[in-house]
Amino acid sequence: MIDLKDVTIRYGDAAVVNNVTLSVEYGQSFALVGESGSGKSTILKVLAGQLSNWSGRIRLGEHELAHGRDKALVRLCQMVFQDPYGSLHPRKSVDAILSEPLAIHGIGQRDQRVQDAMAAVGLARKFRFRLPHQLSGGQRQRVAIARALMLDPPVLLLDEPTSALDVSVQAEVLNLLKALQEDRGLTYFMVTHDLPVVSFLCDRLAILRQGRVVEEATVDQLKQQAFRSPYGQELLSHSH
Amino acid sequence: MMTVNWLMSDAPETRWQAGLGQAYRTSRALFANPLALVGLVIILGLLLVAAFAPWIAPYSPIESDLSARLLPPSAAHWMGTDELGRDIMSRIIHGSRITLYIVLLVAVISAPLGLLIGTMAGYFGGWVDRVLMGLTDIFLSMPRLIMALAFVAALGPGIENAVIAIAITAWPVYARIARAETLTFRNAEFMSAIRMQGASHARIIVRHVMPLCLSSTIVRVTLDMAGIILTAAGLGFLGLGAQPPMPEWGAMISSGRAFILDQWWVATMPGFAIVVVSLGFCLFGDGLRDVLDPRNRT
C-alpha cells in the first residue's frame, strides 16, 4: 500500500533522510520509530504531501506521489497529528471541523455523515456544536481522528497520536485506533518513539537513526526484545 | 435564569445556540467594563442622532439668517449661531451623518483590503510576502494626513475623494496586524490538516485564516476610528474634504477660526463633538480589545 524506494530528503544541502526504502502492505499497521532528529517526522511530512524537496519514488497503492501539490493524495491518506490542542481550528465547532472536508469536495448528506463519524469515534451527540476549548484532550483527539476519516481514505498517517495525552486517555485513543483499523481495514503509518505503543498497535516497525533505517523488525521481535542492531537494543533498554 | 443557563451551556445543541451563547458571553464581558459601556453609549448616540437628524435638529443646517449672526449660546440656540446665522447645534447634528458616512466607508474599504493583503502575505510567505509587505511599508512610511492631502490634491476636493484618500492610507496598519497574526499560526497543525483535506488557497485564507485575524482587526479599526475622524476633520479644516455649505465638523472649526477670540463657541462646539465621538470609539475599542483579543485572556 505504501512503498518508499531510495527516498532522500534534503533541507538545503543537508540530507535529513538518506536512501530510505520501506514497504507497508495493505491493512498493515506500521511504525517508524526514532528519536527527535532521526528524520521520522520528515518522512511523514513527505507522505502527507507537505514537502517537495525529496528524491526517489513513493507509491501509495497505484498512485505515484508527485513532488508538490498532489490532489489525488487527499482521498488516499489523511493524518492525525500529535498535539490535540494545535490540530483543531480554535474558532470552529466540531460540526464545522467535520463538515469542512465534505464541503470542499462537494459531498452531500453532511448532517448524516457528521453524525456517523462522531458515533464511529465514540463522541456523544452533545459535543457536536462545541468549540475545541470546550473539549478535553482525549475528545479533541477523537475529533481529529473523525476528521481524518471523513473522506474515507485507506491510509492514515499517525504522528505520535497519543504522546500528548494522559496515560488513561492514551489507552482510550489507542483502543479506538485499533478498533477502527479492525473494522475498516485501514493501513496505518505511525511515527513514534514509544515502543510499548508500537507493541500494542502495530504489526511491523522500522527503526530510524540519523536519517537511515538501522533495523526493520516484526512486532514479535519487539515483544521478545530481539532486535539485532545495537541501537535497537539501546532503545529497548530505555523503554523499561 | 433558564435562558442564561441555556446561553451559557457548555453543551450547545444547535449551531444557533452555540452562536448566541458566544455572543452572550462576549457582551456580558463587555458590559462588565464601565468605560467600554460609556463608549458604546456614545457610539449608539451618534448612530441615533445621525439616523434622526432632520427630526432632532431645531433649525435647517444650511439656510442662513444674517439677522442672527454669531449669537452666543442661549435657550433658542443651545450652541449659538455661526457667521451666517446658522444654528450650530443643527449643523453638528447633521454633520454627524457626514462623520458617520466617512468613518463607515473608510472602515468598509480599508479593513477588508488590509485583512486580505496581510493574510495573503502571511499565508504564502516567500516572494508574495516580500512584495506585499514592501508595498505596505511604503504606504506605512508616509504620514497619513500628508498622503491624504496628496491624494485629494490629485483627485480634487470632496467627501468621496477624502474617503478614498483616508482609506488608502489606513489599510497598511491592518495588513501588518493581519500578517503578524497569520504568522503565529501558519505552521500550526490545523493549517496542515486543512491543506491535507485539499482546500484551495483561497478557501483556506477566507474561511480559516481570516476568522482568526478578524477580532484583532475589528479592535484596531474601532481604535482607529478616532484617527479617521480627526483626519477627515483635518481635511475639512484645510478645505479639502467636505465643501461648504456642508456641515462637516472640521470645516466648521475652520470657518470658526476667524472668530475664535470673540465668538469662541463657533469653533469650540464642533471641536467638542469631534472629541466626544473620538473618545467614544477609543473607549469602546479598548473594551472590545479586552474582550476579543485572546492575548489578554488569562
Place this chain on the structure above:
Amino acid sequence: MSLLSVENLRVEFPSHQGPVEVVKGISFDLGRERLGIVGESGSGKSMTGRALMRLIAPPGRVTADRMVFDGQDLQTLPDKAMRRLRGARLSMVMQDPKFSLNPVMTIGHQMSEVLEFHGRQNRKQRRESVLKALRSVRIDDPERVYRQYPHEVSGGMGQRVMIAMMVILEPDLMIADEPTSALDVSVQSQVLDIMDDLIRYKGMGLILISHDLNLVSRYCDRILVMFKGRIVETCEAGQLHQATHPYTQGLLASVPVLNEHRNRLPILDRIQLGSV
C-alpha cells in the same frame, strides 16, 4: 525532624461558577528523601509544587494548616525572605528549559547572576563555581557552554544546564516538575541519572512531579498518587505494583507494555472513581 511538612494544603482559583479547588487538602511529610508525586493532568500535582514554591499568583489562593520548611513557615514568610529561600534552599526545575532560561544572556552569565543575587563570592570565584556546577552535570567542556546562549544548546543540554543552575546553590530541597518530558527517551534517563546522582551525593530532598508511573517508581523512594486534587494512595516505590486504590491500579493497567498481548487496554471508569 522532617525537611518539609505539609498539612491540609488547598489551592483554589475563582471561576464563573464560584471558586474551584484544584488541590483539596493534602498532607505529607518529607525528609531528605526522594518523593514522587504522580497524577494525570488536572490532578493538582503541578499546583502542589507551585504552591510549595509560593509561585501561585492571585487570583489563585493557597491555604494550609501547616506548611513548614526546615522550621520556617512558608505561609507567613515575608516575600523578600521567600525570594532568598527560593534558589538558595528550595529550588525548582521546570518542564521546558527553553522557556526557563533568558534567551539573550549567556548561560554562564545567568548562572553567575544567580550566585550574585544570593551574595556569594567574588567574580572569579563565581566563575569557578559555575564551571564546577556545569561539570557536575557531566558537561564535558563547561568553558564552551559557559559562553553559549540558550538557543545554541540542545534540549538535553539545556535541561542539564537548568539542573546545574539549581544545584549551584546547593539547595536542601529540589522540586522537579516533569523535568524530562520534553526530551527524548535516551536523553531522559541520562538527565535523570545525573539529577539522581547529585541528589544522593549532596543529600538533598527531591520532589519529582510526573505523569509517568514507571519513571517515578525508578527514581523515587516513596510515591504519592494524586487524583482530582487529593492524594489517593501513598506507597513505597518498589511496591507500586501492589497498589490498592482502584485509580492507581487502573492507571498502571492502562499503560501498554513492551510485550503487549492485550487486544484492548482497560479504561478507567472515571464516573465510578469520582465517587470513591
